[in-house]
Structure formats: structure tokens, C-alpha cells
Amino acid sequence: MNTPAQPAVSAGPAPDTATARATATELEIRFPGGPVLLRPASLTVEAGRITALTGASGSGKTTLLRALLGHLPEGAAVTGGTLTVLGHDPMTLGPEELARLRRTRLAYVGQDPGSALNPRMKVRDLVAETAPGRPDRAAVLELLREVRLPADGGLPERRPTALSGGQQRRVALARALAREPDILLLDEPTAGLDEALREEMADLLRRLVAGHDLAIVMACHDPELVAACADHTVHLTAPTAPASGTTARRAGPEPTAPHENATCAEGLAARAVHVSYRHRGQTQQALTGVDFTARPGSRTAIVGPSGSGKTTLLRVLAGLHRADAAVLTLDGASLAYTARKRPSTHQRRIQLVPQNPLDALNPSRTVGAQLDRPLRLHTALGARARSVRTGELLQQVGLPADFTSRYPTELSGGQRQRVSIARALATGPDILLCDEITSALDPETATSVMDLLARLNGEQGMTLVLVSHELHLVTAYTDTVHLLDEGRLVAHGPTRELLPGG
Structure with missing residues (x-):
């Protein structure tokens, strides 16, 4: 149900519009005749200042960033207000002028930075690619150090697929800085980073605005990051009221003991998992002798610093990354290394929700079609029953049933993540593998999910x-x-004993 339009709420000292690098005044964006993507919002972007865009998932944070970049979703249009970026209205620039502006004066790091990295290129080449001219190796390594990535140990020679999600995000940030932009646009800059790196990010952004004469605009669900480094905050409100189907709570439920049917079964287990990457004839270990167990009905976490091997282990369990060596079992029976060699029952029973929802969603197919496919493959439901079930799945994850007609590009990052979760739930899995599924969600939605x-x-x-x-x-x-560090299992046990403080 539509709610009355309300202006975006600003906090912090008022920016000076006379020295602004970008301004938006009562800017409204929508699909003509369709949903509103951004309610009327205003902001002023200045050099040496960090502007934070906050608000619930679907409130238009990413849409506003993309408007500043002149890259709205296909079919979307500015339907009210004005926008000026570095002296131009990006919506009226020709293709060549807009491309030049993006190449020389704007830089954008999206919510799914890994999808923007060429998987065939090495890190050092990815960073050098965006810099004016051809930077020498020392300049590239300095950029990596600036974003808190090691310049030695082989990382510059790796390809994106050999990096963790947090490392991919920082490589994308280094690429953006190499461009020497006037305005840096960041979409959820701390998503996928561990607590220590999130704290470093605030300090890094403060140093960047001072040392690079930058203006930074960031869409952010992380209230601690906003409090630590933002000079000005613009709070956006969602165009529609939250859908029924989930109820957010302030605190999580008491973790329960494994399900009563779990007493005689082993669940999902992995023993002595070894995964390595090869670079220039050298072998680097991603996982070394890691053991893992998830009993039926349990809730098991895998935690550790960025780059410790968490996502690699999850992909091994899902059959999406072949281990060099391991013993994988499901309820005591052997489990094939790769998903395509697993029987359909195993494929149905184990589902992965990836860190990047675009890894699971086809941008050319509607949400409804993508939820319908696993129902056709793994259930006996007829067409009408599948249609009803699709709407139920969306409502389960807090999205309106009419989202079935939308495409992934028409959704916010948080909405795409919830569709990805709904798609995984469609098969009725016994085991759900979740990789940073709340990193793109606001706190209330994260709790609800x-x-x-x-x-x-x-x-x-x-x-x-x-x-x-x-x-x-x-x-x-x-x-x-399970606590991982540098690819090794360092501890395993009850959560409240190993992480008593949270």
C-alpha cells in the first residue's frame, strides 16, 4: 500500500551549496506508470566531506547513487526535482560526455563489487586498468596498501575468484581511487568486512577525503560507520509500507537444540578439507585440513577475519568449488565434490544463498520466473499452485507478492538478497548455506530475515x-x-562459549 510522500530527512551541519560538487533538490525517480524508486530527496555533496545515505532496504539509496552516476535502471526516469553533478545534469549528457565524466571525475563501488571485476585479470592489472596513463608497479602496490590489502604474499598476482568477498570489495575501492575522482560513490562499503576492517574503513574514508580532495557519498546500513565518519546524513524513506509476512524483533530467539529427528543422523560433514590456489608456479593454501560438522536441525556459524576461508568452505560444501582433498558426507553417505555430480535429491536438500545475490539471479528473467524454476524442477506442483507458492515465498522474506513481475535490476540490493533467499527456500531444503546474507540489509530487515x-x-x-x-x-x-583463521580451523564449539560477548 502506498504511503504519503515525505521528504528525505537530513542530519549534521548544512553543506554549502555554493561550493558543492553535486546537488539534488526534491529529486524523484520512478518507473513511469509503475513503482517509485526514490521519493523526493535533496542532498549537497562537498569536497572534503562524507555524506551518508541511510534508510531501510528499498528506500532508494542505491537509486540515488546511480542517479549521481547517470546510470538509472533501464526504464526508470527522473519524474521530479533537479540534479547537478560537477556542473552537469547527468541525465541530459550524451553517451560520450557521460562516459568521459565517469572515466575521469566519478568513481563508483557497487554493492556487489566482485561482479565488476574481470575474473581473468590479476589484481595488479585490475587496479592499473583504471588509472590515468600506465602506473608503475610501486604505485599499484601503494594503492593496495592504502585500502589495507597486503602488497606482498602473492595477492597482487591473484585473480578475483581467489579472493574473499571482503578482499574483492577493497580491490574495487583501490580501482576507484586509481581513477583519481572528484566524487567517490560507495554502496554499502563495509558489507562483507569483519569487525576490525569495518573500524579501519571509517579511518580510511576520513583519510581519503582529506588526502585526495574527495567528496564521498555512501549508502550505508552500518550505523557505527555512519557515526564514526559521516559529516552529513540524508535519511531516505521507502516508497511502500513493509509487506506483511515477517515481523521484526529486537532480539533474536533463544537458539534451540537440534531438531528431535536429528538424534540418529550425522547431517552435513566435511573432514580434512584442503583447497589451494596456484600463482606463477607457487601454491597458496586457502584451506588447510579444515573439519566441519552441522548436525540436522542445528544452527552453525562460520566466522573469522576477511580472507580466512569462510566463503571457500561454504562453496566446497555447496559443491561449487572443488576441494583438492576432502571427505564430504551427508547423513553418513558420501557427498560428491561438485554439485553437478550430486543426485537431484542432494541438490534439492542443500541450497546456497551467495554473498552476491546476482550470482543466483538472472537479470533477464523476472522474479516470478526465477522462483518458478526450482519449483518446477524439485516439486510436483502444477502451474497454478506454483504461482500461489511464488507469492508465499516473497511474503515469507518480507516482499510484496506483486514483485513477481519485476526484474533484478529494478530492485535494491537488499531486495535482491531477499529474492535470492526466497529462491533457495523454494526447494524446501534440509540445509541452507548462507553467505553474509544480512550484509546488504538494514538492521530491522536483517532481524526479520x-x-x-x-x-x-x-x-x-x-x-x-x-x-x-x-x-x-x-x-x-x-x-x-567454527572459527577460521588463515585457512585453518582454530576452534569449534558452542557459540556462547566461544563468542560470549557477541
């Missing part, structure tokens, strides 16, 4: 395996935890 998964765990005995840097969610929603 975790409440949903906890309810499915309690009512249906669905096993949850959660990779997360959000330790307060880990302690609230899991009963056991």
Missing part, C-alpha cells in the same frame, strides 16, 4: 549454516560456531 530462518529451523528442522561478520547475529541465532 533471521527470525524467518530461525522459525523454519524450529518448525521444520532445517539446518542453518551461517557465514557472517555480524557477531551479534551469530550469538543470537546460532548454537555452534
Whole structure:
């Protein structure tokens, strides 16, 4: 149901419009005749200042960033207000002028930075690619150090697929800085980073605006980052009221014991997992002898610093990354290394929600079509029953049923993540592998999604395996935890013993 339009709320000292690098005044964006993407919003962007865009998932934070870049979703249009970026209205520039502006004066790091990195290129070449001229190796390594990435140890020679999500994000930031922009646009800059790196990010952004004469605009769900480094905050409100189907709670439910049917079964297990990457004839270990167990009906977390191997382990369990060596079992039976060699029952029972929802969603197909496909493959439902079930799945994750007609590019990052979760739930899995699924969600929506998964765990005995840097969610929603560091399992046991403070 539509709610009355309200202006965006600003906080912090008022910026000086006379020295602004970008301004938006009562800017409204929507699909003509369709949904509103951004309610009327105003902001002023100045050099040496960080502007934070806050608000619930779907409130238009990413849309506003893309408007500043002159790159709205296909079919979307400015339907009210004005926008000026570095002396231009990006919506009226020709293709060549807009491309020149983006190449020389604007830089954007999206919510899914890994999807923008060429998987065939090495890190050092990815960073050098965007710089004016051809920077020498020393300049590239200095940029990597500036974003807190090691310049030695082989990382500059790796390809994106050999990096963690947090490392990919920092490589994308280094690429953006190499461009020497006037305005840096960041979409959820701390998503996928561990607590220590999130704290470093605030200091890094403050140093960047001072040392590079930058203006930074960031869309952010991280209130601690906003408080630590933002000079000015613009709070956006969602165009529609929250859909029914989930109820957010302030604290997570008490983790329960494994489901009563789990007493005689082993669940999902991995023994002595070894994964390595090769670069210039050298072998680098991503996982070394890691053991993992998730009993049926349990809620198990995998935590550790960025780059410790959490996502690699999850992809091994999902059959999406072949281990060099391992013993994988499901309820005591052998589990094939790769998903394509697993029987359909195993494929249905184990589902992955990836850190980047675009890894699971086809941008050329509607949300409804993408939820319908697993229902056709893994259930006996007829067309009408599948249509009803699709609407139910969307409502389960807090999205309106009429989202079935939308495409992924018409959704915010948080909305795409919830569609990705709904797609994984469509098969009725026994085991749900979740890779940083709350990193793109606002705190209320994150709690709502975790409440949903906890309810499915309690009512249906669905096993949850959660990779997360959000330790307060880990302690609230899991009963056991695996701690990884530098590709090794350093501890495994009850969550409240190993992470007592959250």
C-alpha cells in the first residue's frame, strides 16, 4: 500500500551549496506508470566531506547513487526535482560526455563489487586498468596498501575468484581511487568486512577525503560507520509500507537444540578439507585440513577475519568449488565434490544463498520466473499452485507478492538478497548455506530475515549454516560456531562459549 510522500530527512551541519560538487533538490525517480524508486530527496555533496545515505532496504539509496552516476535502471526516469553533478545534469549528457565524466571525475563501488571485476585479470592489472596513463608497479602496490590489502604474499598476482568477498570489495575501492575522482560513490562499503576492517574503513574514508580532495557519498546500513565518519546524513524513506509476512524483533530467539529427528543422523560433514590456489608456479593454501560438522536441525556459524576461508568452505560444501582433498558426507553417505555430480535429491536438500545475490539471479528473467524454476524442477506442483507458492515465498522474506513481475535490476540490493533467499527456500531444503546474507540489509530487515530462518529451523528442522561478520547475529541465532583463521580451523564449539560477548 502506498504511503504519503515525505521528504528525505537530513542530519549534521548544512553543506554549502555554493561550493558543492553535486546537488539534488526534491529529486524523484520512478518507473513511469509503475513503482517509485526514490521519493523526493535533496542532498549537497562537498569536497572534503562524507555524506551518508541511510534508510531501510528499498528506500532508494542505491537509486540515488546511480542517479549521481547517470546510470538509472533501464526504464526508470527522473519524474521530479533537479540534479547537478560537477556542473552537469547527468541525465541530459550524451553517451560520450557521460562516459568521459565517469572515466575521469566519478568513481563508483557497487554493492556487489566482485561482479565488476574481470575474473581473468590479476589484481595488479585490475587496479592499473583504471588509472590515468600506465602506473608503475610501486604505485599499484601503494594503492593496495592504502585500502589495507597486503602488497606482498602473492595477492597482487591473484585473480578475483581467489579472493574473499571482503578482499574483492577493497580491490574495487583501490580501482576507484586509481581513477583519481572528484566524487567517490560507495554502496554499502563495509558489507562483507569483519569487525576490525569495518573500524579501519571509517579511518580510511576520513583519510581519503582529506588526502585526495574527495567528496564521498555512501549508502550505508552500518550505523557505527555512519557515526564514526559521516559529516552529513540524508535519511531516505521507502516508497511502500513493509509487506506483511515477517515481523521484526529486537532480539533474536533463544537458539534451540537440534531438531528431535536429528538424534540418529550425522547431517552435513566435511573432514580434512584442503583447497589451494596456484600463482606463477607457487601454491597458496586457502584451506588447510579444515573439519566441519552441522548436525540436522542445528544452527552453525562460520566466522573469522576477511580472507580466512569462510566463503571457500561454504562453496566446497555447496559443491561449487572443488576441494583438492576432502571427505564430504551427508547423513553418513558420501557427498560428491561438485554439485553437478550430486543426485537431484542432494541438490534439492542443500541450497546456497551467495554473498552476491546476482550470482543466483538472472537479470533477464523476472522474479516470478526465477522462483518458478526450482519449483518446477524439485516439486510436483502444477502451474497454478506454483504461482500461489511464488507469492508465499516473497511474503515469507518480507516482499510484496506483486514483485513477481519485476526484474533484478529494478530492485535494491537488499531486495535482491531477499529474492535470492526466497529462491533457495523454494526447494524446501534440509540445509541452507548462507553467505553474509544480512550484509546488504538494514538492521530491522536483517532481524526479520533471521527470525524467518530461525522459525523454519524450529518448525521444520532445517539446518542453518551461517557465514557472517555480524557477531551479534551469530550469538543470537546460532548454537555452534567454527572459527577460521588463515585457512585453518582454530576452534569449534558452542557459540556462547566461544563468542560470549557477541
